[in-house]
Amino acid sequence: MIKEFKIDSVTLKNRYVEGPMAGFTDLAMRTLAFEHGASLAYTEMISANALAYGSSETLDMVKDTQKDIGPVALQLFGSEIPNIKKAIAIVETYGKYTFLDFNLGCPVPKVMKQNAGSHLLKDLDYLYTLMKTIVETSHHPVIAKTRLGFSNPEDIVNIVKTLEAAGVKAIAIHGRTRDEFYLGKPHYDSIAKAKEIATVPIIANGNIDVSNVDKVFAKVKPDAVMICRKALGHPTIFTDLLNHEEGKESVVDSFNNQKTLLLEHLRLEAESSHNPLKSALQMRAIAPTYFIDFPYARQMRTALVKCQTLSDYVAVLNGVVNPESLSGENNGRANV
Ligand SMILES: Cc1cc2nc3c(=O)[nH]c(=O)nc-3n(C[C@H](O)[C@H](O)[C@H](O)COP(=O)(O)O)c2cc1C
Incomplete structure (x- = not known):
């Protein structure tokens, strides 16, 4: 309980x-x-x-x-x-x-x-x-x-x-x-x-x-x-x-789960935004945190902090078809 x-x-x-x-x-x-x-x-x-x-x-x-x-x-x-x-x-x-x-x-x-x-x-x-x-x-x-x-x-x-x-x-x-x-x-x-x-x-x-x-x-x-x-x-x-x-195991983060969560965050941000430009800039600080524990965090950050609009983020995320193609040592806690 x-x-x-x-x-x-x-x-x-x-x-x-x-x-x-x-x-x-x-x-x-x-x-x-x-x-x-x-x-x-x-x-x-x-x-x-x-x-x-x-x-x-x-x-x-x-x-x-x-x-x-x-x-x-x-x-x-x-x-x-x-x-x-x-x-x-x-x-x-x-x-x-x-x-x-x-x-x-x-x-x-x-x-x-x-x-x-x-x-x-x-x-x-x-x-x-x-x-x-x-x-x-x-x-x-x-x-x-x-x-x-x-x-x-x-x-x-x-x-x-x-x-x-x-x-x-x-x-x-x-x-x-x-x-x-x-x-x-x-x-x-x-x-x-x-x-x-x-x-x-x-x-x-x-x-x-x-x-x-x-x-x-x-x-x-x-x-x-x-x-x-x-x-x-x-x-x-x-x-x-x-x-x-409740004594249950945590779900291990996967790239695809994190991507889905960030897409949902972007959707909610777009839906509630009063100023799309400001929201897009705010997401520059938020979006990279979704991938912080992954071996390719740096590559994701580099791509995400260039985004000018909320749709740019979606395009970056949808462009990453195979996260393994992003170079980096696999020393993070997350599974891909
Ligand atoms: C970026 C950032 C913004 C914060 N803004 C507020 C705020 O608006 N009001 C507040 O009471 N505390 C604010 N805090 C402090 C947090 O609420 C919290 O007390 C602090 O981060 C320690 O908790 P944590 O270790 O779980 O992050 C902020 C902290 C950070 C890192």
Whole structure:
């Protein structure tokens, strides 16, 4: 029996969640995650300021959630309370989502300069005021995605207490501090300490996949786990995790399976695109990840990053009749 987990009064059908990735987890990628078993998927981070100032491109990200085929956490980022209040009114009018998530983890200078993302972990009094306002303004359950702290991983305990006091209903924790960016091993022990004192569900995040998920569940005892980079080019990771939970073998990737998945990703992207040129450029980062574990990854990347339109990708993929004809050492994990 696959275990479920619950946030507030909402039951999620399993404990495998696709986390937010700016530039990647758009409607197409979320749809693939749902098709392959994810119980919850996050939008990319959406700027509260941009919504408040009327950006139509940002509003499109919100409207896209109306077409999601599974439960969505819509993630906002920002720091200014008046703009965040305006943004919540906008997402409630134009979006369709299950949870309102707030970003407390983004480490990039562009976001930090706005006092947003992980900058908010520096002042827990302000964090409390901000999150309480969000909880009071939102008609959806509010959840948060945080790092362990700004510099000190031990700060997570006080961060969790602050978020709970403000009324947040679940917390996803990336097991690194802001200073660690994406480097080094995640501190699962610090997430475990947070879980010990938490009264709301904790979603563990950072370098999790089938190979270590048992260890993470055993050590951290999270309510669920969040997968991000390992889902890039590999939406079937959610099926793999579900199979693993039931003691079944994962399906070994084949070139043809990966090609079919990427063609589906391209089809979904074309169907939901607001700007075909932008979508084609975005796929330059996504398409090569489908072949990253294959011996001919470099050749596929070289061909795919030249694509100018979504149809170009389809032409490249359909042109590769025999993947063995692409030279390269067969030292990847995948079978052809
Ligand atoms: C390209 C990229 C974009 C990201 N964008 C976001 C974002 O929009 N919001 C957020 O909370 N975290 C974002 N993250 C952080 C991830 O959600 C996640 O916490 C981090 O990648 C660690 O998980 P992983 O090891 O499973 O990838 C991003 C990460 C990457 C690599």
